[in-house]
Amino acid sequence: MNLTILGCYAATPRSMTNPTAQVLEIKNRMFLIDCGEGTQVQLRKNKLRFSKINHIFISHLHGDHFYGLIGLVSTFSLLNRNNDLHIYGPKGIKEVTLLQLKLSNSYTGYNLYFHELESKESEVVFEDDKVIVTTIPLVHRVYTNGYLFTEKPDDRKLNVDVAKDYGIETCYYQKIKSGNDITLDDGRVIPNAELTFDPPEPKSYAFCSDTVYNEAILPIIKDVDVLYHESTFLESEAHLCERTMHTTAKQAATIAKQANAGKLILGHFSTRYGNIEIFKEEASTIFENVELADDGKVFEL
Template sequence: MKLTILGCYAATPRTITNPTSQVLEIKNRMFLIDCGEGTQVQLRKNKIKFSRIEHIFISHLHGDHFYGLVGLISTFMLLNRQTDLHVYGPKGIKEVILLQLRLSNSYTGYNLYFHELESKESEVVFEDERVIIKTIPLRHRVYTNGFLFQEKNRERKLNIDAILNHDIETCYYQKIKYGGDITLEDGRVIPNEKLTFDPEPSRSYAFCSDTAYDESIVPIIENATVLYHESTFLESEEHLTEKTMHCTAKQAATIAKKANVEQLVLGHYSTRYDSIERFKSEAESVFPNILLADDGREFEF
């Protein structure tokens, strides 16, 4: 599971920082999460192939999270993209993107599908044989969702010594990986647990930006491998959190602790601060496993 941070700062783009956008690679699937201004430039800087992006998830309709989307869609058109593109986001995203495309006389040569979200309850928005993705309802000034990306159950690991000992043909290996028992020619049934080892636990990634402090998300993200949680402010500006409906680094760490996640990645920093290291220091007073997002930074889990 690989996470590439394209941008992770709040509000406005600057020459040295970019608004929210990131790429998650999980089970050989690539997902673009949010698409602030400058996203396609950051994709190029980080050498990410545009053609691998087939699903884009937009958390909410504040500009620093989706103003780069219409430009990216247009660039896909100029690159003669043929594969379908799916966009998941709040109701209204289809209208705002299609209006810009229509008024600029820019029409895609590929199929563009919008999956508009309205539910205030967690729901499955994408599922295939490898990955399932659910919304995480967040508490912000406009309708907002985070997203939980989960691997489906992994294949079991073959116990080759045991398999060879029973002289089982290779054509049955796939069945064994998926948990099947094997019946030998003499009628004996070999239980799967004698032929395999348990798989590694499935990994999951929870993306939560933007939101006020909200413990109602804890049951949804509980035991996640990695949590990305907004941390717009330091404790000295906690008085701004309710008005703006954002969080401090310490509040993000509190959510991570209550949800028993393995790793917390902080991001969505206010640009009022000269250094992001203080975010880590404040969060570590509550939760020990802290990583700091920054533009261009990659994490492998």
Template structure:
């Protein structure tokens, strides 16, 4: 599981900082989460293949989280994309994008699908044989979701020494990987645990975009391997955080602690602060495993 931060600052792009956008690579899937202004430039800068992005998840309709979407969609056409593109986001995202395409007479040469969200309850919005994605309802000034990405448990691993010791034919290997016991020709049953090892533990990543301190998320993200949580302000601006429905670094750390996650990544910093290390210094007093997002930084888990 690899996370690449394309942008992690609040409000507006600046010379050396970008608004929210990130790429999650999980089980060989590449998901784009939010698409702030400048996302496609950051994709090129970080050498991420545009063609591998088939699903985009937009948390909410504030500009610093989706103003880069129309540009990326248009660039896909210029690159002669033919693969389907799926956009998952709040109700209204289709109207916004289609209006821009219609008035500019710029239609895509690939199929563009919108999956609009309006539920205030957590729901599964994407699932295939390896990954499940569900929403994390948040509390902000507009309808907002975070997203929980969960790997599905993979196949068991063959214990080749044991398999060869019992002279089991290779045609039964997949059955063993699927967790089944094997019956030998003499009728003896060999339990699967003797023939295979447990699969690699499934990982999970929780993305909590703009939100006020909101403990309702805890039951959804409980025990996640990694939590990215907005930390727009420091504790000294807690009143401003409450007024604008954002979080402080301490509040993000408290959510991480109560959710029993393994690691917390802070991001969505207000550009009023000159040194993001202050966010870690504040959060680590509550929760020990703190990482700081920054543009262009990658994390492998």
């Protein structure tokens, strides 16, 4: 599982910083999370293959989280994309995207599917045989969701040496990896635990941006391996959180601690601060394992 930060700053793009967008690579899937201005340029800078992105998750309809979407959708057409593209986001994402395509006479040459979200309760929005994606309802000035990405358990790992010792034919190996016991010709039942090793523990990643401090998300993200949480302000500007409906670094760390997260990644920094290291210093007083997002930074989770 790898996370590439394409942009992690709040409000407006600047010459050296970009608004929110990131790519999560998990189980050979590549998911784009949010799509602020400049996302496709950042994809090129970070040498990420456009064609592998088949699912885009938009948290909310503020410009610093989705104004790069129409450009990316159009570029996919210019690159003669054939794969279906699925876009998940708040109700309205379909209307605003199709209107731009209509007025520019730039309809896609590939299938474009919209999955518009309205529920204020957590729900599964994507699932295949490897990964499940669940919404994390957030509290912001407009309808907003974070997303929880969870690996499904792998098959058990076959202990080939033991299987051979029992004379088990290879045609039964997949059955064993799926968790089944095996009955030998002499009637003995060999328990699966004797024939296999435990697979690696499934990993999980939670993306939470933008939101006020909100303990209601704790049951959804409990024990998450990695939590990305917005930290727009420091405690010295905590009075701005109520008006703008954002979070401080200290508040994000409190959420991580209460959720028993394995790691906290801070992002969505206000550009009023010249040094983002102070966000880590503040959060580390509450939660130990803190890292800072930054444009172009890659996390191996």
